[in-house]
Amino acid sequence: MAPRRILSIWLAAFAIDRWRLTEGCARGQGADAQPLVLITETAHGPRIAATNNAARASGARIGTMLADARTLCPSIQAVPGDPAGDLDMLEKLAVWARRWGPWSALDPCDGLLVDVTAVAHLFGGETKLLADVHRAFDTRGFAIRAAIAPTAGAAWALTHYGPDRSILAPDHDMEARLSDLPVAALRLDDDVLTVLRRLGLKRLGELGTVGRDALHRRFRNRKSPAANPLVRMDQLLGRVPEPLLPVVPQHVPLVQRRLMEPIRHRTLLDTVLGDLAADMVRELEGAGQGARRLDLGLWRVDGEVVMRTLELAAATRDAGHIVRLFGEKLGDIDAGFGIELVRLRASWAEPLPANQADIEAAAERHGTSLSAFVDRLTIRLGSKAVRRPVLKGSHLPERSQAWRPPLDPESPSQDELRFHARPLKLLDRAEKIAVLYATPDGLPQRFRWRGDVHEIARVEGPERIAPEWWRERGTARLRDYYRIEDDAGRRYWIYRYGIAGDGRGGAPEWFLQGLCA
Amino acid sequence: MIHDAFDTAADLTTATHAQRWAPGLGAVAQSEIFASSREGSGVGAALALALDAWRCRPREEGEEAEDRRAVVWVQTRAAVKAGGRPFRAGLPPEIRNRLIHVLAEKDEDALFALEEAVRCRDVAFVIGEVVGSPRALDFTASRRLTLAAEKHGVPLTLVRLDGTRDLSSARQRWAVNAAPSARPKWNRAAPGAPAWQAELFRARSHPPGTWRLSEDGGRLLATPLPVRGEDTQAGSRSDLAGVGEGRSILSDAAAPSPSFASSFGASVAILSADGERVLG
Numbered sequence: 001m002a003p004r005r006i007l008s009i010w011l012a013a014f015a016i017d018r019w020r021l022t023e024g025c026a027r028g029q030g031a032d033a034q035p036l037v038l039i040t041e042t043a044h045g046p047r048i049a050a051t052n053n054a055a056r057a058s059g060a061r062i063g064t065m066l067a068d069a070r071t072l073c074p075s076i077q078a079v080p081g082d083p084a085g086d087l088d089m090l091e092k093l094a095v096w097a098r099r100w101g102p103w104s105a106l107d108p109c110d111g112l113l114v115d116v117t118a119v120a121h122l123f124g125g126e127t128k129l130l131a132d133v134h135r136a137f138d139t140r141g142f143a144i145r146a147a148i149a150p151t152a153g154a155a156w157a158l159t160h161y162g163p164d165r166s167i168l169a170p171d172h173d174m175e176a177r178l179s180d181l182p183v184a185a186l187r188l189d190d191d192v193l194t195v196l197r198r199l200g201l202k203r204l205g206e207l208g209t210v211g212r213d214a215l216h217r218r219f220r221n222r223k224s225p226a227a228n229p230l231v232r233m234d235q236l237l238g239r240v241p242e243p244l245l246p247v248v249p250q251h252v253p254l255v256q257r258r259l260m261e262p263i264r265h266r267t268l269l270d271t272v273l274g275d276l277a278a279d280m281v282r283e284l285e286g287a288g289q290g291a292r293r294l295d296l297g298l299w300r301v302d303g304e305v306v307m308r309t310l311e312l313a314a315a316t317r318d319a320g321h322i323v324r325l326f327g328e329k330l331g332d333i334d335a336g337f338g339i340e341l342v343r344l345r346a347s348w349a350e351p352l353p354a355n356q357a358d359i360e361a362a363a364e365r366h367g368t369s370l371s372a373f374v375d376r377l378t379i380r381l382g383s384k385a386v387r388r389p390v391l392k393g394s395h396l397p398e399r400s401q402a403w404r405p406p407l408d409p410e411s412p413s414q415d416e417l418r419f420h421a422r423p424l425k426l427l428d429r430a431e432k433i434a435v436l437y438a439t440p441d442g443l444p445q446r447f448r449w450r451g452d453v454h455e456i457a458r459v460e461g462p463e464r465i466a467p468e469w470w471r472e473r474g475t476a477r478l479r480d481y482y483r484i485e486d487d488a489g490r491r492y493w494i495y496r497y498g499i500a501g502d503g504r505g506g507a508p509e510w511f512l513q514g515l516c517a
Numbered sequence: 518m519i520h521d522a523f524d525t526a527a528d529l530t531t532a533t534h535a536q537r538w539a540p541g542l543g544a545v546a547q548s549e550i551f552a553s554s555r556e557g558s559g560v561g562a563a564l565a566l567a568l569d570a571w572r573c574r575p576r577e578e579g580e581e582a583e584d585r586r587a588v589v590w591v592q593t594r595a596a597v598k599a600g601g602r603p604f605r606a607g608l609p610p611e612i613r614n615r616l617i618h619v620l621a622e623k624d625e626d627a628l629f630a631l632e633e634a635v636r637c638r639d640v641a642f643v644i645g646e647v648v649g650s651p652r653a654l655d656f657t658a659s660r661r662l663t664l665a666a667e668k669h670g671v672p673l674t675l676v677r678l679d680g681t682r683d684l685s686s687a688r689q690r691w692a693v694n695a696a697p698s699a700r701p702k703w704n705r706a707a708p709g710a711p712a713w714q715a716e717l718f719r720a721r722s723h724p725p726g727t728w729r730l731s732e733d734g735g736r737l738l739a740t741p742l743p744v745r746g747e748d749t750q751a752g753s754r755s756d757l758a759g760v761g762e763g764r765s766i767l768s769d770a771a772a773p774s775p776s777f778a779s780s781f782g783a784s785v786a787i788l789s790a791d792g793e794r795v796l797g
Contacts, residue, residue, distance in 0.1 A: 368633075368636055368637050369637070369638065369639055370587060370639035370640070372637075373633055373634065373636075373637040373639070373640070376633050377630055377633060380626065380629060381619070381620075381622070381626055381630065384620075385619055385621065385622075385626075386617065386618075387617075387618055387620075388616055388617050388618060389603060389605040389616065391606075397606075401604065401605045401606070406587075406617045420606065421607075422606040422607035423604055423607045424557050424560060424561055424564075424603070424604065424607045425557050425560065425600055425602060425603060425604055425607070426601050426602060426604040426607075427600075428597065428598070428601065449555075450555065452555070458698075458706055458707060458708045459706065459708075460704060460706070460708060483707065484708065485697065485698060488694070488695060488697075489694075489695035489696045489697040489698065489712065489714075490555070490556040490558070490695040491556075491557065491695065491698070491708050491711065514604060514607070515556060515557030515600055516557050516607070516711065517557050517558065517560070517561025517562075517565075517607075517711040
């Protein structure tokens with residue numbers, strides 16, 4: 001296996017370069033010739049986020065307040081920075097940088113990491129590869145520094161603090177080569193750097209002189225790599241792996257129809273929707289995906305936009321199903337003077353391998369699938385209407401089950417105890433009943449529920465369920481559950497709330513909570 | 518007219534048509550169960566009957582040994598208010614982890630959900646619960662449900678809480694009340710396994726009758742009870758009378774044609790043992 005090679009690219013003046021490109025002026029020309037800074041607004045006023053060469057020459061530094069910089073150079077220009085736009089551009093550059101390797105990762109906020117393991121020979125060696133990187137970024141107007149090393153940490157350190165275009169070969173002694181770099185090359189937080197400076201550790205080589213145990217003890221509470229120099233050092237030397245998150249370009253399937261004549265009628269809209277759904281299915285099929293969420297946008301002539309969103313219980317690629325579900329949602333659309341553009345977008349898609357289509361109209365004979373059934377009910381009745389009971393960790397009956405979407409995987413749970421006989425149905429709210437019983441804790445003999453008196457013929461209980469003291473108030477009382485059958489054979493589940501003399505209220509009350517089969 | 522009625526009844530007493538209902542005969546497309554909303558016996562009996570039919574269904578070639586398909590339970594909001602929601606710990610163990618509960622705000626939505634459910638191939642059986650006799654559940658809607666269930670082979674049991682026995686195309690119609698349970702083996706004072714008194718008052722291929730249904734170790738037991746107003750030795754006659762009741766859908770309605778109703782009443786009067794109408 002070829003040794004690991006990581007290419008690190010540092011866009012040294014990324015924010016200024018991007019501003020210059022949007023302004024359309026060359027480096028040091030036009031607006032860039034004057035001192036100019038990019039600022040961010042903070043609680044204490046504007047602070048400098050990036051400077052151009054002229055501003056740096058006149059004394060402006062990154063991180064100082066704009067007011068302080070203005071005292072040094074009154075003619076300084078201030079432009080608001082755009083960190084979100086920078087990150088967006090960096091993502092695009094990361095995808096673009098995959099021309100040099102199979103995957104690339106972001107190194108916020110101004111760097112890229114590309115895996116160039118075993119690909120350098122395609123460019124004629126690593127030196128030529130670095131030259132190609134420089135040429136390509138120069139053409140796009142970005143000033144960069146780049147380096148290749150066996151680990152991402154070493155490549156990053158060399159890019160930021162080593163000589164430009166440095167290459168650390170796999171057979172080099174990494175520790176010796178990197179020992180002259182400052183400790184800031186370890187990608188540490190500012191407060192950790194301050195600690196190291198106060199300890200007198202300025203170079204990477206000096207970290208080894210202190211002794212590993214001493215450093216480990218000093219930073220034993222710091223778990224995050226950016227706060228622990230030992231972890232960073234190990235990552236730099238490749239002793240521990242450093243996972244990187246590659247950038248994967250996402251393709252959102254989108255189909256649209258620009259209509260020559262604005263449409264105002266539902267039948268025409270249904271036709272267009274059918275065409276769009278067929279296009280979308282073809283698009284999804286090519287990508288091997290199925291839609292989970294679909295956004296339908298209707299652009300009206302008078303500038304209004306109507307959006308309808310559809311969520312599906314399982315990934316689907318069935319045009320008829322999509323059309324039927326959207327059909328339920330298009331009933332109340334106000335077309336106004338007409339709709340001129342219809343767009344369908346699958347904003348959430350999941351992998352769905354191609355499978356054999358139903359042959360010989362099997363669907364007609366066998367009926368719909370469960371996910372299609374759930375989708376149709378959800379569209380008409382709402383997402384809260386179709387659910388299934390799952391167990392929840394509680395002994396209180398009304399809290400012991402939760403309602404989840406029907407196709408969600410069920411989480412593992414402990415089985416119910418077999419000797420607990422539970423009712424088939426539970427009332428949403430336990431209903432208060434009047435009970436004749438021998439106080440304080442005798443068996444119930446007769447009760448009145450919804451206006452009828454029931455003579456209790458058989459009874460089993462009590463089953464005592466204590467209140468959940470960690471959750472409920474201190475005045476919550478215990479419950480004694482009884483399973484009863486009246487003289488007509490009707491079976492119920494009732495409980496006495498509290499017990500006489502428990503000091504948590506007056507006489508106990510009785511409730512009917514469940515109906516047994 | 519009277520002569521015709523006798524002939525048809527005689528035809529139907531042959532073994533193919535007048536077989537008495539018994540557990541294990543398999544599912545029918547749609548059955549209705551009338552019960553009071555003040556007890557859980559309606560759904561209890563519905564689940565027991567549906568599970569019994571599901572266990573005894575004929576196996577197709579190449580079918581999986583274990584049927585893991587979902588069970589759909591549709592309730593209207595009124596039914597939830599009257600009788601509560603399913604409680605997982607109290608459900609029969611076979612369906613505990615494959616129950617899908619549908620809560621419909623209106624009766625129309627419940628009918629829609631029921632029809633979608635019986636058209637779904639991944640559903641083992643469907644239980645519906647509606648309160649009273651809603652306007653939406655007329656004969657057309659009932660027939661529509663029956664045809665859909667028949668076409669796709671998914672049995673539907675509709676529980677009608679506090680309903681009146683109006684016109685319906687259900688293949689079996691039951692009226693269910695709670696019955697005193699058998700005494701458990703260990704604690705004689707405790708309620709035992711659930712039992713119901715179930716009256717089959719209209720069925721397409723069975724004579725009516727009354728049974729005491731109970732569940733025992735995952736099996737449905739049915740003990741025939743004497744029909745109200747007659748003794749057991751008149752059982753065969755009650756069969757004959759019941760067939761006439763059972764095959765005429767119209768007899769459930771409020772007498773659409775006077776001549777028909779009178780002939781029907783006459784036939785029953787002749788057949789009953791002690792001179793009064795047996796059923797109806």
